[in-house]
Amino acid sequence: MKVKWGVIGCGGIAYRRTIPGMMLAENAELVAVMDSNKAAADKTAAEFGAKYSLDSVDDLLNIKEIQAVYIASPVFCHKEQCIAAAKAKKHILIEKPVGLTCEEAQELSAFCEREGVKLGVGFMMRFHGYHRKMRELIADGRLGEIVSARAQLTCWYPEMDNCWRQNRTLSGGGAMMDMGIHCIDLIRYITGLDVAAVTGMVGNQIFKYDAEDAGAAVFKLSNGALCYVDANFNIPDAAAKCKMEFYGTKGSIFAEGTIAQEEGGRIEVLCVEDAGDYDAAQNRDEIVPVKIDVKLGNMYTKEIEAFGKAVLGDGEIPVTAADAIRSQRAIEAVYESSAQGKTISLE
Numbered sequence: 001m002k003v004k005w006g007v008i009g010c011g012g013i014a015y016r017r018t019i020p021g022m023m024l025a026e027n028a029e030l031v032a033v034m035d036s037n038k039a040a041a042d043k044t045a046a047e048f049g050a051k052y053s054l055d056s057v058d059d060l061l062n063i064k065e066i067q068a069v070y071i072a073s074p075v076f077c078h079k080e081q082c083i084a085a086a087k088a089k090k091h092i093l094i095e096k097p098v099g100l101t102c103e104e105a106q107e108l109s110a111f112c113e114r115e116g117v118k119l120g121v122g123f124m125m126r127f128h129g130y131h132r133k134m135r136e137l138i139a140d141g142r143l144g145e146i147v148s149a150r151a152q153l154t155c156w157y158p159e160m161d162n163c164w165r166q167n168r169t170l171s172g173g174g175a176m177m178d179m180g181i182h183c184i185d186l187i188r189y190i191t192g193l194d195v196a197a198v199t200g201m202v203g204n205q206i207f208k209y210d211a212e213d214a215g216a217a218v219f220k221l222s223n224g225a226l227c228y229v230d231a232n233f234n235i236p237d238a239a240a241k242c243k244m245e246f247y248g249t250k251g252s253i254f255a256e257g258t259i260a261q262e263e264g265g266r267i268e269v270l271c272v273e274d275a276g277d278y279d280a281a282q283n284r285d286e287i288v289p290v291k292i293d294v295k296l297g298n299m300y301t302k303e304i305e306a307f308g309k310a311v312l313g314d315g316e317i318p319v320t321a322a323d324a325i326r327s328q329r330a331i332e333a334v335y336e337s338s339a340q341g342k343t344i345s346l347e
Contacts, residue, residue: 001027001312002026002027002028002029002308003027003028003029003067003068003091003308003311003312004029004031004065004066004067004068005022005028005029005030005031005066005067005068005069005070005304006031006032006033006034006060006061006063006066006068006069006070006090007019007030007032007033007034007044007050007069007070007072008034008035008057008060008069008070008071008072008073008081008085009034009035009071009072009073009074009077010033010034010035010037010040010041010043010044010072011035011037011040011072012072013072013095013261014044014070014072015040015044016261017124017261017300018070018072018122018124018300018303018304019033019044019048020048020300021298021299021300021301021303021304022048022070022300022301022304023048024298024301025301025304025305025308026305027305027308027309027312028304028305028308030048030049030050031050031051031052031063031065031066032045032050032051032052032053032054032060032063032066033045033048033050033052033053033054034053034054034055034056034057034059034060035055036055037055038053038054038055041053041054041055057081057084057085058084061084061085061088061090062088066090067090067091067311068090068091068092068093068307068308068311069085069090069091069092069093070093070094070122070304071085071092071093071094071095072095072122073095074164074165074170074171075095075097075099075100075164075170075171075172076100076164076169076170076171078094078095078098078099078100078104078108079099079100079104079107079108082094082098082108082111082112082119083108083111085117086111086112086115086117086119087115089115089116089117090117091117091118091119091120091307091310091311092112092117092118092119092120093120093121093122093303093304093307094108094119094120094121094122095121095122096121096122096123096181096182096185096324096327096328097172097173097177097181097324097328097331098119098121098321098324098325098328099172100169100170100171100172101172101332102325102328102329102332105321105324105325105328106321106325108321109321109322109325112321118307118310118311118317119317119320119321120307120310120317120318120319120320120321121319121320121321121323121324122303122319123182123185123189123319123324123327124299124300124302124303125182125185125186125258125259125299126185126186126189126318126319127263127299127300127302127303127306127318128258128263128296128299129263129294129295129296129297130255130258130265130266130267130292130294130296131186131189131190131258132294133267133292133294134190134246134253134255134267135189135190135191135192137253137269138190138191138192138246138248138253139192141250142250142251142269142271142290143246143247143248143249143250143251143252143253143271144248144249144250144251145223145248145249146191146193146221146223146225146246146247146248147225147226147247147248147249148225148226148227148245148246148247149187149190149191149221149225149227149228149244149245149246149247150227150228150229150243150244150245151183151184151186151187151227151228151229151243151244151245151259152183152229152230152231152240152242152243152244152259153179153180153182153183153231153242153259154175154179154230154231154232154233154234154235154237154240154242155179155232155233155235155237156233156234156235156236156237157175157207157213157233157234158207159207159208159209163209165178165211166207166209166210166211167209167210167211168210168211168212169210171211172328173211173212173331173332173335174202174209174210174211174212174213174215174233175202175211175212175213175214175215175231175232175233176200176202176212176215176217176231176331176334176335177211177328177331178231178233179231179232179233180215180217180229180230180231180331180334181327181328181330181331182259183229183230183231183244183259184217184219184227184229184327184330184331185324185327186244186259187219187221187227187229187244188326188327188330190246191221191225191246193221193222193223193225194221194222194326194346195219195220195221195222195326195329195330195333195346196219196220196221196222196224196345196346196347197219197220197343197344197345197346197347198217198218198219198220198330198333198334198336198337198343198344198346199217199218199337199342199343199344200215200216200217200218200333200334200335200337200338201215201216201217201334201337201338202214202215202216202334202335202338203215203338205234206234207233207234212233213232213233213234214230214231214232214233214234215230215231215232215334215338216228216229216230216231217229217230217334217337219330241256241257242256242257242258242259242260243255243256243259244256244258244259250271250272250273251269251270251271251272252269252270253267253268253269253270254267254268254269254270255267255268262299263296263297263298263299264296267292268289269289269290269292270287270289270290271287271290272287303318306318329346330346333346
């Protein structure tokens with residue numbers, strides 16, 4: 001059985017990644033696409049074989065055979081479109097962040113629950129084979145007690161006319177909300193720990209648009225571990241490795257190139273059976289990395305298939321709105337901390 005999908009917003013990530021991933025999903029069928037730019041909708045429909053190409057959300061939601069919609073529109077459109085889809089009894093997979101604020105996101109989550117529709121959130125990097133393996137290794141205790149983590153995601157995002165991501169009132173935030181949120185969400189997902197406190201700074205270093213082009217934060221996790229996240233819109237793509245690291249009392253994991261739009265990169269896992277006594281010389285004997293075998297695929301296909309199973313009653317929503325809102329709240333705390341010059345507690 002296949003879930004019949006409608007897509008709202010044919011630009012950016014939908015056209016480049018999610019719809020191609022949907023085409024590979026065994027339980028998905030693309031029925032209709034919609035974009036305010038009809039030419040974009042027509043191009044997408046022709047390329048991916050959708051039966052309907054539309055420029056009206058209402059027209060898409062009126063198609064009875066559609067069971068679920070993927071909302072990939074700008075964040076400032078999410079509230080109106082999500083409410084309309086829920087009223088039409090369509091299940092919803094929405095891109096992050098769910099709303100412009102956590103308050104708005106919680107409102108949408110509650111509305112979908114009242115309407116009896118499922119609401120999932122597009123944190124597709126949770127489906128990366130390496131990220132799932134890292135979560136498994138930590139859950140199995142291979143790294144011991146987690147004490148530290150680091151993650152970075154950057155891109156080159158110069159000033160452009162009419163760019164909603166560069167306007168905080170339209171996007172909910174700049175580099176930290178758009179990119180840093182993936183980092184903190186992955187740290188939460190991989191460690192199984194939540195954020196307890198945040199100290200952060202954001203600002204504009206290079207570009208002068210309304211949203212920040214750089215941000216950095218230290219997060220204290222629920223077990224006391226400290227993690228560092230930074231996100232930039234002002235580093236050339238070719239100049240950044242977007243690394244992620246986890247450290248524990250028995251070992252470490254180093255990942256490079258896994259925080260990305262394609263499932264790839266590499267990881268190195270170092271484990272020790274016994275840390276031994278204090279070594280004043282701090283000799284660091286080389287440890288042979290643990291061999292990691294992971295089958296990589298398409299994160300977007302896995303995301304669509306997992307949400308589709310939930311729609312068909314064969315599984316849980318893979319990334320719930322409540323879970324996604326916790327990651328968004330952590331990023332909002334970065335903004336609060338930067339503005340107030342103090343640590344923000346989330347407990």
